[in-house]
Amino acid sequence: MTATAGSTVKADPAGTVKAGQSVASRITERLGGGLVRVVLIVVGLFWLVPTIGLLISSLRTPQDMSASGWWTVFTEPSQLTVDSYQRLLENSDITHSLVNTVLITVPATVLVVVVGALAGYAFAWMEFPGRDWWFLGVVSLLVVPVQVALIPIAELFGRIGLFGTILGVILFHTGFGLPFAVFLLRNFFAEIPRELLEAARLDGAGELRLFARVVMPLGGPAIASLGIFQFLWVWNDMLVALVFTKSGTQPITVALQTQVRQFGNNIDVLAPGAFISMVIPLAVFFAFQRQFVSGVMAGAVK
Numbered sequence: 001m002t003a004t005a006g007s008t009v010k011a012d013p014a015g016t017v018k019a020g021q022s023v024a025s026r027i028t029e030r031l032g033g034g035l036v037r038v039v040l041i042v043v044g045l046f047w048l049v050p051t052i053g054l055l056i057s058s059l060r061t062p063q064d065m066s067a068s069g070w071w072t073v074f075t076e077p078s079q080l081t082v083d084s085y086q087r088l089l090e091n092s093d094i095t096h097s098l099v100n101t102v103l104i105t106v107p108a109t110v111l112v113v114v115v116g117a118l119a120g121y122a123f124a125w126m127e128f129p130g131r132d133w134w135f136l137g138v139v140s141l142l143v144v145p146v147q148v149a150l151i152p153i154a155e156l157f158g159r160i161g162l163f164g165t166i167l168g169v170i171l172f173h174t175g176f177g178l179p180f181a182v183f184l185l186r187n188f189f190a191e192i193p194r195e196l197l198e199a200a201r202l203d204g205a206g207e208l209r210l211f212a213r214v215v216m217p218l219g220g221p222a223i224a225s226l227g228i229f230q231f232l233w234v235w236n237d238m239l240v241a242l243v244f245t246k247s248g249t250q251p252i253t254v255a256l257q258t259q260v261r262q263f264g265n266n267i268d269v270l271a272p273g274a275f276i277s278m279v280i281p282l283a284v285f286f287a288f289q290r291q292f293v294s295g296v297m298a299g300a301v302k
Contacts, residue, residue, distance in 0.1 A: 051278065058084055058271040065267055084268040094273045096248075097255030101277075103166050104241075104251055105234045108173040112230045113223055115174070116181025121211050123182065124189040125197060135186065141179040149176075150243050157244065164246040172244060173234045181226050188222035189215055224288050235281045252277045 056070040059080045064072075073079050088094055122128070123135045153172060154163060162168035192215065200214050216223070238253040245254060256273050 051282075054271060054275050054278070056080075057267075058275045060084075062268045065271075084272045088269055088272045088276075091269050091273075093255055093259070094252070094269065097250050097252045098276070100166060100245075100249055101235060101251040101253075104169050104173070105231060108170045108177065108234045109227055109230045111170070111174045112177040112181045113227050116178055116185050116226065117216065117219065117223060118211070119178070119182045120185030120189050121215050123186040124192075125215075126207070135182075138179050138182050142183065146176060146240065150240075154243060163244065164249060166245075166249050169241060169244045169249070169251075172240055173230075173237070177230050177233070181230070184226055185219065185222055188219055192218055228285055228288055231284055232281050235277075 053070045056073050057065060059082065060070065060073065061079070061081060061083065064079045119138075123131060123138075157163040157168045162171070197210060197214065200210050205213065236253065237251075238257065241251045241254045242257075245251065250258070252273065256270060256277065259270055259273070
C-alpha cells in the first residue's frame with residue numbers, strides 16, 4: 001500500500017495501515033499502557049501516605065513523636081512499640097465508643113439494605129395506586145440536607161425519649177439512608193428480565209418467595225454496593241452523632257474529638273484510636289471490593 005508525500009503510515013497487527021499518525025503519537029500509543037500504570041501506582045502511594053504515617057505514629061512513643069517526624073522510623077526502627085495500643089485498650093472511653101460505633105453502624109446498615117430492597121422491589125415490579133408518584137416523592141427526599149432535619153428531629157426524639165440513645169441515631173441514619181437505597185435498588189431491580197419473574201410465578205412462587213429466591217440473588221452486586229456506602233457513611237459520621245448522642249452512647253468519632261478537646265497531649269491514645277477507626281471501614285471496603293465494582297458497573301454494559 002502506498003502513501004502520499006508528507007503523511008505517515010502505521011501497520012497494525014492485522015496488517016492494515018493507519019494513515020495520519022505522527023511519530024510522537026505512535027510513541028505515546030506504545031508507552032501509554034505502561035505510563036498509565038506508573039501514574040496510577042504513584043497516585044496510590046500518595047493516597048496511602050497519610051495512612052502509613054498514622055500507622056507508624058501509633059507505634060511510636062509520645063517522646064519520639066514530639067522529637068521527630070514519623071518517617072525517621074525507617075532509619076531508627078527501634079522506635080516501634082505497641083505500648084500505645086495497650087494504653088488504648090485500658091482507656092474505657094475509647095473501647096466503649098468502639099462498641100457503640102458497631103452497635104450503631106451494623107443495625108443502620110442492615111435496616112437500610114433490607115427495607116430499601118423490599119421497597120425497591122415493590123416500586124419496580126408491584127402494581128399499586130400512585131406507585132410512580134410515591135417513587136418520585138421518595139427520590140425528592142434525596143435533595144433534603146441532613147443539617148435541615150437536625151433540630152426538628154432532635155426535638156421530636158426528645159419528646160418521645162429517644163434523644164441521646166443509640167436507637168435514635170440508628171433511626172436517623174436509617175431514615176436518611178433509605179431514599180438513596182430505594183432509588184438505587186429500584187433502578188437495578190427494574191433491569192431484571194420480566195420473563196424470569198413470570199416463569200417463577202408460573203412455578204407457584206409468591207411475592208416474598210420471588211423476592212428472596214430470584215430478586216435478591218440477582219441484586220447481590222447492587223445490595224453489596226449499597227451496604228458499603230451506608231456502612232462507610234454511618235461509621236465515619238460525626239455530625240449526627242455529635243448532636244444525638246450523650247457521653248455513654250458516643251461513637252468513636254465523637255470520642256476521639258472529645259479526647260482532643262480534653263487531653264490535647266495524649267497523642268499516644270489518639271493515634272492508635274484514629275488508626276483503628278480508619279482501618280475497619282477500609283477492611284470492609286476491600287473485603288467487598290469485587291461486589292462493589294460489580295454493583296457500580298451494573299447496567300453500564302448491555
